[in-house]
Amino acid sequence: MKAITEGTVLWKPTKEQIEKSNIRRYMDWLKEKKGLSFETYRQLWTWSVEQLEDFWETVWEYCGVKSVTPYHCVLEERKMPGAKWFPGATLNYAEHVFRHVRDDRPALIFRSERVPYREVSWQELKEKTAAVANALKKIGVKPGDRVVGYMPNIPETVIAFLACASIGAIWSCCSPDFGAGSVIDRFLQIEPTVLFAIDGCQYNGKEFDKMPIVQELREKLPSLKKTILLPYWREQVQAPDDSVLLWEDIIQEKGELSYEYVPFDHPLWILYSSGTTGLPKPIVQGHGGILLEHLKLFIIAENMTKESTFFWFTTTGWMMWNFLIGGLLVGATVVLYDGSPTYPDGNVLWDLAEKAKITHFGTSAAFINVCMKLGLKPKESYDLSHLQTVLSTGSPLTVEGFVWVYENVKEDINLASCSGGTDVCTAFVGGSPILPVRAGVISCRSLGANVQAFDENGNPLMNEVGELVITEPMPSMPLFFWNDRNHERYISSYFDTYPGVWKHGDWIKIDEEGGCVIYGRSDSTINRAGVRMGTSEIYRAVEAVDEVLESLIIDLEMMGRTSFMPLFVVLKPGAVLDEALKEKIKQAIRQNVSPRFVPDEIYEVKQIPKTLNGKKMEIPIRKLLLGFPLEKAVNPGSMANPESLDFFIELSTKLASHVKNR
Numbered sequence: 132m133k134a135i136t137e138g139t140v141l142w143k144p145t146k147e148q149i150e151k152s153n154i155r156r157y158m159d160w161l162k163e164k165k166g167l168s169f170e171t172y173r174q175l176w177t178w179s180v181e182q183l184e185d186f187w188e189t190v191w192e193y194c195g196v197k198s199v200t201p202y203h204c205v206l207e208e209r210k211m212p213g214a215k216w217f218p219g220a221t222l223n224y225a226e227h228v229f230r231h232v233r234d235d236r237p238a239l240i241f242r243s244e245r246v247p248y249r250e251v252s253w254q255e256l257k258e259k260t261a262a263v264a265n266a267l268k269k270i271g272v273k274p275g276d277r278v279v280g281y282m283p284n285i286p287e288t289v290i291a292f293l294a295c296a297s298i299g300a301i302w303s304c305c306s307p308d309f310g311a312g313s314v315i316d317r318f319l320q321i322e323p324t325v326l327f328a329i330d331g332c333q334y335n336g337k338e339f340d341k342m343p344i345v346q347e348l349r350e351k352l353p354s355l356k357k358t359i360l361l362p363y364w365r366e367q368v369q370a371p372d373d374s375v376l377l378w379e380d381i382i383q384e385k386g387e388l389s390y391e392y393v394p395f396d397h398p399l400w401i402l403y404s405s406g407t408t409g410l411p412k413p414i415v416q417g418h419g420g421i422l423l424e425h426l427k428l429f430i431i432a433e434n435m436t437k438e439s440t441f442f443w444f445t446t447t448g449w450m451m452w453n454f455l456i457g458g459l460l461v462g463a464t465v466v467l468y469d470g471s472p473t474y475p476d477g478n479v480l481w482d483l484a485e486k487a488k489i490t491h492f493g494t495s496a497a498f499i500n501v502c503m504k505l506g507l508k509p510k511e512s513y514d515l516s517h518l519q520t521v522l523s524t525g526s527p528l529t530v531e532g533f534v535w536v537y538e539n540v541k542e543d544i545n546l547a548s549c550s551g552g553t554d555v556c557t558a559f560v561g562g563s564p565i566l567p568v569r570a571g572v573i574s575c576r577s578l579g580a581n582v583q584a585f586d587e588n589g590n591p592l593m594n595e596v597g598e599l600v601i602t603e604p605m606p607s608m609p610l611f612f613w614n615d616r617n618h619e620r621y622i623s624s625y626f627d628t629y630p631g632v633w634k635h636g637d638w639i640k641i642d643e644e645g646g647c648v649i650y651g652r653s654d655s656t657i658n659r660a661g662v663r664m665g666t667s668e669i670y671r672a673v674e675a676v677d678e679v680l681e682s683l684i685i686d687l688e689m690m691g692r693t694s695f696m697p698l699f700v701v702l703k704p705g706a707v708l709d710e711a712l713k714e715k716i717k718q719a720i721r722q723n724v725s726p727r728f729v730p731d732e733i734y735e736v737k738q739i740p741k742t743l744n745g746k747k748m749e750i751p752i753r754k755l756l757l758g759f760p761l762e763k764a765v766n767p768g769s770m771a772n773p774e775s776l777d778f779f780i781e782l783s784t785k786l787a788s789h790v791k792n793r
Contacts, residue, residue, distance in 0.1 A: 303403075
């Protein structure tokens with residue numbers, strides 16, 4: 132068998148699959164209604180970014196966006212930041228969800244570590260959304276007020292969000308795995324009126340009482356008028372005072388669901404940046420921009436219909452939760468899971484895929500890597516005949532990850548590796564049901580997203596690694612950051628390198644076929660004697676070593692001194708970091724990356740420092756090891772595992788002493 136390397140074709144859609152795809156139907160519609168003829172995805176993408184206004188107007192029309200007032204134009208001016216889309220239009224996100232109410236399929240399917248399986252009908256979803264919306268209005272919540280959730284990935288969270296959207300309130304949420312300080316850092320900035328909260332939860336078999344944190348939130352968020360408490364862990368809870376309402380009480384009052392029609396750019400929700408070196412940035416996205424972007428992606432790009440069942444493993448603290456809920460916009464059944472993806476074992480999500488008959492299974496490269504390490508073979512144990520697409524994001528999916536899916540999940544499947552960001556709540560680059568899947572390669576750039584690779588002088592590159600930039604505006608780009616004076620943080624976050632061009636902070640390579648490879652964050656790149664390398668390639672080589680579970684590599688290039696590049700590894704239970712294993716790791720890097728990128732030292736650590744969203748904290752740890760004070764290098768409150776810092780704090784002291792004594 133021929134060796135599989137980056138770019139090897141693993142799957143091709145049949146002619147019949149192409150003809151039945153949503154994107155082919157859209158292309159046929161363009162030909163019939165607009166006189167536009169496209170034979171290939173590449174031709175369609177080129178038109179979508181060159182004729183930007185025409186493209187988004189066809190998305191509006193094809194996807195049936197409803198506005199109670201007409202828009203004056205599609206885009207006032209092609210500029211970033213400050214693009215103004217569909218001025219004059221007034222609409223509501225929630226209305227576009229509930230136009231799909233039906234009796235023959237559930238709206239939601241839910242499973243947790245404690246709840247084996249539950250279905251929520253469209254009628255139940257609508258009735259409870261109406262009840263919560265009316266309760267919020269009784270409290271005095273008005274369009275533009277902020278409503279927040281300290282809630283897990285459960286149906287009640289979806290209901291709370293849709294209730295907010297229906298009345299024009301602005302939703303924001305933190306997952307219960309966030310500590311009190313992290314939640315306060317986020318919510319205090321946006322001054323919420325109402326808090327939805329649970330009493331406790333379970334993760335990885337362990338139970339957690341969240342009432343002390345809920346009480347702290349109530350005390351430290353002075354803008355709160357009411358807290359709505361859901362007994363998720365206990366069978367029942369008591370309201371401590373009249374500022375606390377109980378979920379069961381507010382959903383008893385029946386009423387009609389009505390919609391507040393808001394401008395296209397009215398805020399829908401607030402998401403947050405990782406906040407690794409300061410307060411998380413509150414990213415505001417709008418009703419219209421999110422609606423249009425998600426309709427484009429699900430209806431046109433990702434082959435989803437009202438008969439689809441859509442799942443993504445996520446928490447409410449990651450933008451993928453907001454993305455997942457977008458499946459309701461096309462009438463798909465959305466599957467929620469609350470808990471650890473490896474409890475009681477690594478098959479729990481594959482078991483859910485069988486029971487829920489999931490058609491679109493969304494996960495992360497990290498989860499696929501765990502399945503590989505555990506030696507799982509889901510196709511041998513589960514009926515995955517309904518599965519059409521596996522989607523992966525969060526970090527670059529390796530060649531080995533691609534191969535594992537085709538060998539162990541399903542052969543006839545579209546594997547869509549995607550990359551985007553919280554900043555836009557969508558993917559810049561991803562898969563397509565009409566394109567072949569190539570190992571280690573993201574199939575294409577998303578329609579309407581003018582993604583380019585730039586060199587340091589702003590020149591576009593082909594077949595070379597460069598900065599991932601967006602050269603034209605997208606509807607779901609942030610409206611603004613909350614409390615951002617003169618848009619200073621917004622501009623410095625994206626536009627300070629290439630004025631008028633969005634710099635995302637990733638390394639990307641684009642080939643002649645339009646395929647893309649993401650190489651990790653550009654601002655944590657390894658630079659050895661002028662040769663640059665994204666960290667993802669090194670992780671791929673290191674984590675392919677059987678004894679290694681996870682790794683972190685940091686380039687401590689210092690002005691006037693020789694660079695020092697340490698590698699940190701988490702080992703499997705029972706493995707020992709002796710000289711033999713160190714050499715094995717170095718040899719893996721020599722053979723699979725380059726001898727140039729062999730680390731100067733290898734350290735064993737218990738944990739890799741990660742953000743609350745599960746991302747490796749390369750830049751903060753780099754700053755810490757370069758000698759920055761802790762408070763200027765990293766915000767422990769933004770971390771999933773702040774205890775992991777102890778090792779690096781101690782090492783930074785040793786490194787500083789070593790440099791001083793040289």
